[in-house]
């Protein structure tokens with residue numbers, strides 16, 4: 001909706017999680033600094049500006065850019081977006097110089113731009129991932145889109161005080177739980193059931209991906225101590 005953007009999270013200036021709103025929000029020089037893009041899943045609200053980000057980087061080709069995602073997501077992107085019809089094929093974009101690499105997220109931890117990343121499956125569409133992002137002083141989790149998935153909450157709990165923040169999707173108000181379950185999203189109540197009293201007091205829980213149409217309702221229902229973002233916020237950990 002007008003005034004709202006779709007999911008993109010920029011970390012340490014060069015690493016992006018999802019590419020929903022990038023070119024339309026960031027100054028061009030900040031887009032040019034991006035070197036790593038981690039995609040949670042290929043729904044349009046998470047990838048719609050990926051072609052434009054790559055286009056901006058392509059025009060300078062000053063450095064390589066890696067797009068990380070699950071095998072299912074990479075397949076969806078190459079078959080449905082970078083297919084020579086909707087947008088050029090990656091192979092053609094790389095014709096003069098290899099600068100885009102598509103990389104499947106491996107099992108376990110891998111290094112990206114000074115960060116340690118782990119991608120784990122969550123219950124949304126096949127191949128959907130959440131990302132645990134770690135530096136020496138701790139970890140942050142980005143849930144991606146997900147329905148109620150005990151694996152996500154168990155991961156958050158397992159990190160103890162090392163977990164600085166859980167950015168977790170909450171899409172629909174409680175009265176729409178059936179739609180949330182069908183579309184594999186969370187409501188405030190489902191989030192509460194997942195974290196209820198079990199995360200340490202130092203862990204910040206931050207809701208995102210709230211459908212703008214239901215923002216006020218969702219915010220009013222969020223459990224105590226759960227913050228929310230609507231775009232443009234900056235966090236330091």
Ligand SMILES: [Zn+2]
Pocket residue numbers: 041043124145
């Ligand atoms: Zn989705």
Ligand SMILES: [Zn+2]
Pocket residue numbers: 043045046145209
């Ligand atoms: Zn989404």
